[in-house]
Amino acid sequence: MKLLLDVTPLRNPAYRRLWIGNGVSFIGFQVTGVAVPVQVWHLTASSFWVGMLSMVTLVPLIVFGLWGGAVADHMDRRRLLMWSSVLTWVATLALLAQAVLRLDQLWIIMLVTALQSTGFAVSSPTRGAIIPRLFDAAQIPAANTLTYTFTQAATLAGPLLAGVILATGSYAWAYALDAVLFTVMLWAAFRLPSIPPQAGAAHGTPGLRSVLDGLRFLRSQPVLLLSFVVDIIAMGVAMPRALFPELAQTRFGDSPDGGPAVGWLYAAIGIGAVLGGLFSGWIGRVRRQGLALIVAVAAWGVAVALAGLQQSLWLAVLFLALGGVADLVSAVFRQTILQTYAPDEMRGRVQGIFTVVVAGGPRLGDLRAGLMAVAFGAGVSWVLGGIACAVLVLVVGAVFPALARYHAPGGGPEERSPAQVT
Known part of the structure; x- marks a missing residue:
């Protein structure tokens, strides 16, 4: 039983509502995450523009991810989560409107997805900064594993739903489902207890100076900094998702408008993450979390490279x-290291930087994959990215040993907050 997923964090009612809202809404988010690039591919027939779609969302992600993390250190995190979630929901409704009206304009899609990225950039570090206020330090790995397992279940279910919807319906149905499911996140944010800044939190206006304080803090913490570096390597170098629409059509037999193959490719990583999460009870007992992070990222790169070599859809899905x-x-250890390493008064800002890295890395990966696909072909782009990731992360681990030497701290409780007893 110690190998099975630890569900004890669900006894906390505040966390349970947040877990449900985040997981359910993420299903719709993933449906849109497939529908938008497939729609762009349909309009342009170019993997370059599919990759550029992610780059358009990267700028608001960087700007508002850093700013949102600073704001989360200055104000009630529940209120900030509510308003940023409303912004994301409005952007989803705008995607629905352009599909219903059949506008078929690339610039409109780019603009609306940038707006959606802005809402996500603020809400994501806010959610991450809330978790440590709900639990003792020893329970944080289990809570992060639960959160990530549910979001990866959404990563599995969302693309599969998208494949069915795009094969039998339209882009509008995909965006409509996202809009409906996201209302659960709005409910969860509304039902959270008030989570105001603790004593010793940042004062004044959450502007550039506050953001720079967070960057200076990160620079002084080599373990945190290196954990961000290996994540950029994992996603920015190896992520192949910008290639899925093209290879689903040219290698695995989908129609130009999308079909089951593209859904399976987008869902495959989530399938593995969910299965891994169900048997993740051992994760909370790992003490050498830095070394485990390095090994996990190297394994990710090897698996991606092997997937790119396959001519069979099902073998590609397996790898x-x-x-x-x-x-x-790797995701659980990255998040846990951050949440136990950074003090609460800096946690929002560091979580904001983490959001930029985690969400920006795959977008850089999309651009890298799209550019290499134009130059060398989609298959070569896929395989070389995975190989380069595995090699680079092992080199970084060897040259900068601070991360590999990192051991998890003891699990003493943080100062109790109103959120922990509500």
Whole structure:
């Protein structure tokens, strides 16, 4: 039983509502995450523009991820989560409107997805900064594993739903489902207890100076900094998702408008992460979390490269699923290291930087994959990215040993907050 997923954090009612809202809404978010690039591919027939779609969202992600993390250190995190979630929901409704009206304009899609990225950039570090206020330090790995497992279940279910919807319906149905499911996140944010800044939190206006304080803090913490570096390597170098629409059509037999193959490719990483999460009870007992993070990222790169070599859809899905297991492990350790290493008064800002890295890395990966696909072909782009990831992360671990030497601290409780007893 110690190998099975630890569900004890669900006894906390505040966390349970947040877990449900985040997981359910993420299903719709993933449906949109497939529908938008497929729609762009349909309009342009170019993997370059699919990759550029992610780059358009990167600028608001960087700007508002850093700013949102600073704001989360200055104000009630529940209120900030509510308003940023409303912004994301409005952007989803705008995607629905352009699909219903059949506008078919690339610039409109780019603009609306940038707006959606802004809401996500603020809400994501806010959610991450809330978790440590709900639990003792010893329970944080279990809570992060639960959160990541549910979001990866959404990563599995969302693309599969998208494949069915795009094969039998339209883009509008995909965006409509996202809009409906996201209302659960709005409910969860509304039902959270008030989570105001603790004593010793940042004062004044959450502007550039506050953001720079967070960057200076990160620079002084080599373990945190290196954990961000290996995540950029994992996602920015190896992520192959910008290639899925093209290879689903040219290698695995989908129609130009999308179909089951593209859904399976987008879902495969989530399949592995969910299965890995169900048997993740051992994760909370790992003490050498830094070394485990390095090994997991290297395994991710190898699995991605092997997936790119396959001519069979199901073998490609299998290896991507194995990569998903490794991605689950690395994600839990990255988040846990951050949440136990950074003090609460800096946690929002560091979580904001983490959001930029975690969400921006795959977008850089999309651009890298799209550019290499134009130059060398989609298959070569896929395989070389995975190989380069595995090599680079092992080199970084060897040259900068601070991360590999990192051991998890003791699990003493933080100062109790109103959120922990509500």
